Amino acid sequence: MASTYVASGDDWTGKARSANLVLFAILPAMLLFWRGGAEVVIGLIDVSYLAVMTTRREWRVAIFPPFMALLATWLLLNLVVSPLAIDPATSFARSVIWLRFIVLFAAVTTWLVQTPRDIKLIAAAWGSTIGFTIIDGLVQLMQGVSLTGRPIASNRLTGPLDRPNIGMFTARIGFPLLGCMALLLAQSMRLSITRILATGIAAVATFGFILLTGERAASLLTLLAILTSVGLAILLAPKRYRGYGLLLLITAFGVIAGIGLTSPRIFDRISSILDVLNNFWSSAYGELFAAGLHVWREYPLTGAGMKNFQTACQIVMGDTLKDGCHPHPHNIYIEWLAETGLAGSAGFVAFLVTLAAICINLLKRSGRIRAIGALTAGSFVLLLFPFTASQSFFSNWPAMLLWASLSLTVAVARLAHKSPSDGEPA
Numbered sequence: 001m002a003s004t005y006v007a008s009g010d011d012w013t014g015k016a017r018s019a020n021l022v023l024f025a026i027l028p029a030m031l032l033f034w035r036g037g038a039e040v041v042i043g044l045i046d047v048s049y050l051a052v053m054t055t056r057r058e059w060r061v062a063i064f065p066p067f068m069a070l071l072a073t074w075l076l077l078n079l080v081v082s083p084l085a086i087d088p089a090t091s092f093a094r095s096v097i098w099l100r101f102i103v104l105f106a107a108v109t110t111w112l113v114q115t116p117r118d119i120k121l122i123a124a125a126w127g128s129t130i131g132f133t134i135i136d137g138l139v140q141l142m143q144g145v146s147l148t149g150r151p152i153a154s155n156r157l158t159g160p161l162d163r164p165n166i167g168m169f170t171a172r173i174g175f176p177l178l179g180c181m182a183l184l185l186a187q188s189m190r191l192s193i194t195r196i197l198a199t200g201i202a203a204v205a206t207f208g209f210i211l212l213t214g215e216r217a218a219s220l221l222t223l224l225a226i227l228t229s230v231g232l233a234i235l236l237a238p239k240r241y242r243g244y245g246l247l248l249l250i251t252a253f254g255v256i257a258g259i260g261l262t263s264p265r266i267f268d269r270i271s272s273i274l275d276v277l278n279n280f281w282s283s284a285y286g287e288l289f290a291a292g293l294h295v296w297r298e299y300p301l302t303g304a305g306m307k308n309f310q311t312a313c314q315i316v317m318g319d320t321l322k323d324g325c326h327p328h329p330h331n332i333y334i335e336w337l338a339e340t341g342l343a344g345s346a347g348f349v350a351f352l353v354t355l356a357a358i359c360i361n362l363l364k365r366s367g368r369i370r371a372i373g374a375l376t377a378g379s380f381v382l383l384l385f386p387f388t389a390s391q392s393f394f395s396n397w398p399a400m401l402l403w404a405s406l407s408l409t410v411a412v413a414r415l416a417h418k419s420p421s422d423g424e425p426a
Helices: 012-025 027-033 035-056 059-063 065-084 088-095 099-112 116-143 166-186 193-212 216-236 239-262 264-278 284-298 309-317 332-363 368-384 396-417
Strands: none
Touching: 012 027, 012 035, 012 099, 012 116, 027 035, 027 116, 027 166, 027 396, 035 099, 035 396, 059 065, 059 099, 065 088, 065 099, 065 332, 099 396, 116 166, 116 193, 116 396, 166 193, 166 216, 166 368, 166 396, 193 216, 193 239, 216 239, 216 368, 284 309, 284 332, 309 332, 332 368, 332 396, 368 396
16 A cells, blocks of 8 residues: 555655645635635645646546545446436536545545655644634534634534534544544654643533534534444453443533533434434435435446436426425445446446455554554545435535545554554654
8 A cells, every 4th residue: 555655755755745634624715715716725736736747747646445435436427427427417417526625535545645744734624724624613503603703503513604504524634634633642652641632622512512503413423433443443442442432422422411401502403413313214314315226226237327316316206296206316335326327337346345345454454554444444434334314425615525524544553554563653
């Protein structure tokens, strides 16, 4: 894995890497305040990466398995799925430009993030963004209007955003950030109790804020990610450290209980989760899930085409849905099946297999590196858990957030994998 990095020299390519590393570090802030600017940032990173790779002829990065799987999937989408879509023009408009996320993923994992120093820069920028987000959201909770002038949206916080997505934003930025901190701690000669406690307190505070936002999917996925990471850490850690993991689990459930019992707003959101689960298939989400599966059965091999779900849903389901056909089925796996069929979904599954291999390789290591493997597994659960309602995998803002988070998670895992020895600094 260490051989598939794009080298940067002392010429313009080295300066380009430094500049684009800063751009990636500020990407979460751009997603908060200027979505068009976030698109520009991704575009600049993509163009710079391709220019450097072409100039230096670093084609060996193509052997990085996740990159290969994504490129193969993109080809399937454009050569098989979009030509056979209900509306080919609409499908091509989405499938062609999906390449920008593949290039972003490759740029971050094989070019931008190569040293602990790179991790420190990203951690500082992403941590500052989360810190401001939490402060802004808490002010909104207490006063009804955030520091950035956003009013609270009914029973959910928005922070600096104009929609109630701040919980998912915080979760998807915060969990990879926790991986960054774990990597920096793992590569220290001596573990600092102060730093470990500070990291733990920050993680608990972030989790508490995610619960306070009132976003059900963000809260549940974060809890599942914590359970996955801590559970794996407890199973794989030496016995003398297992008590710390149990303490973290107890703390997480204590935070949930405390917030749920003291906040009627959050208690109502928790109750609504139970109501949805008890009557899932008759709920709005359940109807959309079922509609997505019906669409897939009608177009099993190549799907209805990208961004064609709503049209296909109206053809297949008619007026039978109480809330009508939405632009996407609110589940990324059903979205892949309904819009790209078995052809596109096979490529996506191949990509997931490569991610699982990265995680398993870390979990096989010993010492501190295993902890990073556990956090990597937690991040994958947070980002890619199949049994949950979610935003579209392909829409611009959710996709930018997801690929930024996923890219950093894999970049941290790669750095941990190439550590010279477990528990020793690189």
